[in-house]
Amino acid sequence: MNRITIAWIILISAGLLEIVWAFALKYSEGFTKWQPSILGISTALISFIMLSIALKNLPIGTAYAVWVGIGVLGVAIFGIIILGESTAPLRLISLFLIVIGIIGLKVF
Numbered sequence: 663m664n665r666i667t668i669a670w671i672i673l674i675s676a677g678l679l680e681i682v683w684a685f686a687l688k689y690s691e692g693f694t695k696w697q698p699s700i701l702g703i704s705t706a707l708i709s710f711i712m713l714s715i716a717l718k719n720l721p722i723g724t725a726y727a728v729w730v731g732i733g734v735l736g737v738a739i740f741g742i743i744i745l746g747e748s749t750a751p752l753r754l755i756s757l758f759l760i761v762i763g764i765i766g767l768k769v770f
Contacts, residue, residue: 669719676712677732679705684737724767731764 663671686702693699713729738757741747 665719669716669725672712673716673720673725673728674732676709676716677729678736679709679712680729680733681736681740683709684733685740727764727767731760734760 683702683705686698686705690699690702717725735757742749
């Protein structure tokens, strides 16, 4: 694999860790529960480090948008599935627009 492909794999993995740390922080109840707090802080740090590594070979605007976008989309989808959050049409359209924006940054 070339360095760009590896950078994308690292970036996508970092984005997936965004989902983990966001949910861990939700369940940490303001850092009052130590297990989810440690999970949230450690996965956030690992995700941040992985983003930094990926940025060595990827454009910052695209990489950051993908990293954040994976986190946003993942947390929103899991929030809908696991926490029963709203599936209002405008909310779903907004998530779709995030996907379109990320694709646009990658393609153009």
